[in-house]
Amino acid sequence: MPCACSAARVAEDLDRLVSAGAEDAERAAEAALRPKRLEEFVGQRVVREQLGLVLEAAVARGRAPDHVLLSGPPGLGKTTLAMIIAAELGTTVRVTSGPAIQHAGDLAAVLSSLEEGEVLFLDEIHRIARPAEELLYVAMEDFRVDVVVGKGAGANAIGLTLPPFTVVGATTRAGLLPAPLRDRFGFTGHLEFYDDDELEQVLTRSARLLGLDLHRPAAVEIARRSRGTPRIANRLLRRVRDWAEVRGDGTLDRAAARSALEVYEVDELGLDRLDRAVLQALCVRFGGGPVGLTTLAVAVGEEPETVETVAEPFLVREGLMGRTPRGRVATTRTWQHLRMRPPENAPTLFG
Numbered sequence: 001m002p003c004a005c006s007a008a009r010v011a012e013d014l015d016r017l018v019s020a021g022a023e024d025a026e027r028a029a030e031a032a033l034r035p036k037r038l039e040e041f042v043g044q045r046v047v048r049e050q051l052g053l054v055l056e057a058a059v060a061r062g063r064a065p066d067h068v069l070l071s072g073p074p075g076l077g078k079t080t081l082a083m084i085i086a087a088e089l090g091t092t093v094r095v096t097s098g099p100a101i102q103h104a105g106d107l108a109a110v111l112s113s114l115e116e117g118e119v120l121f122l123d124e125i126h127r128i129a130r131p132a133e134e135l136l137y138v139a140m141e142d143f144r145v146d147v148v149v150g151k152g153a154g155a156n157a158i159g160l161t162l163p164p165f166t167v168v169g170a171t172t173r174a175g176l177l178p179a180p181l182r183d184r185f186g187f188t189g190h191l192e193f194y195d196d197d198e199l200e201q202v203l204t205r206s207a208r209l210l211g212l213d214l215h216r217p218a219a220v221e222i223a224r225r226s227r228g229t230p231r232i233a234n235r236l237l238r239r240v241r242d243w244a245e246v247r248g249d250g251t252l253d254r255a256a257a258r259s260a261l262e263v264y265e266v267d268e269l270g271l272d273r274l275d276r277a278v279l280q281a282l283c284v285r286f287g288g289g290p291v292g293l294t295t296l297a298v299a300v301g302e303e304p305e306t307v308e309t310v311a312e313p314f315l316v317r318e319g320l321m322g323r324t325p326r327g328r329v330a331t332t333r334t335w336q337h338l339r340m341r342p343p344e345n346a347p348t349l350f351g
């Protein structure tokens with residue numbers, strides 16, 4: 001159940017909810033590095049500026065801003081921004097997620113307990129159950145919710161007026177949101193992968209907070225292999241620190257970064273195990289494609305959704321995979337990266 005508490009506390013709670021299975025220490029480390037205010041948030045210039053305006057205008061008017069939808073691949077800062085929105089508005093945030101809301105009643109309970117001006121963070125909003133979705137439309141547009149009181153024949157639906165509040169929805173799959181839901185967000189921010197300079201800034205900031213003397217060439221090396229993702233940059237920084245403390249003399253220089261990244265099998269492009277498995281399957285099992293997403297996912301033992309939201313956006317951005325109407329295909333760059341020769345009949349695409 002959601003709770004009203006400080007943004008930092010809630011961020012930690014949320015981490016516990018959304019990254020079940022990860023080590024506690026990793027989660028705590030991630031929460032500690034979350035920027036708390038918009039000015040600390042690195043990169044995403046467009047979203048930062050537009051969102052900044054929405055928030056400033058709302059504060060000046062003394063009213064809750066429009067509902068905000070944040071979309072983009074994992075680890076780019078959606079949850080972080082949701083917490084920042086509440087902090088900038090000087091309000092509390094309640095956290096819940098699509099999978100946690102399976103019945104309309106779950107959502108009605110959350111909505112009817114909201115206080116004026118609060119932020120309701122709905123993570124993985126694309127996974128909210130259909131009946132709850134309808135209730136959400138009405139609540140977002142008319143600030144009204146019908147709650148059922150009593151049971152069986154004596155049950156009664158009572159219309160409750162809600163105080164003004166702001167929904168911040170986050171999704172890795174904006175395309176799955178039904179149009180009526182998407183339309184109820186007054187502002188939509190799409191987070192893009194970060195470039196190497198921005199990741200270097202993320203790393204420098206994190207190193208400062210952790211009290212580490214991260215040499216610039218080491219930051220450059222880690223940034224380059226972080227898959228355009230701050231979460232990965234911070235994780236690799238911790239792994240490099242581990243290596244430097246255990247195998248090295250504690251110095252965080254380029255040599256330490258390279259050695260550590262080699263131990264953790266992070267390649268020159270920062271591809272991880274799943275990325276590499278997808279590319280291998282695409283080229284070795286399917287001769288470079290075209291192959292359907294589901295078939296490709298089965299070949300690497302993952303859910304199609306995971307391949308589509310976690311691996312594919314980065315691979316496509318890097319020109320390592322192409323999407324065609326007939327399926328996913330390898331590019332010239334894919335074959336080069338795997339150090340393989342494409343078969344004679346392999347589809348030729350940009351690369």
Ligand SMILES: Nc1ncnc2c1ncn2[C@@H]1O[C@H](COP(=O)(O)OP(=O)(O)OP(=O)(O)O)[C@@H](O)[C@H]1O
Pocket residue numbers: 018030031033034035040041042043044073074075076077078079080081172202230231232234
């Ligand atoms: N713009 C940024 N500047 C600095 N650090 C960032 C930024 N964006 C993200 N981070 C760091 O990356 C971590 C992951 O970000 P966050 O949890 O907000 O991602 P997310 O988009 O919610 O991911 P998911 O889709 O998996 O929920 C944060 O703990 C934070 O430390």
Ligand SMILES: [Mg+2]
Pocket residue numbers: 018078079080123170
């Ligand atoms: Mg998140």
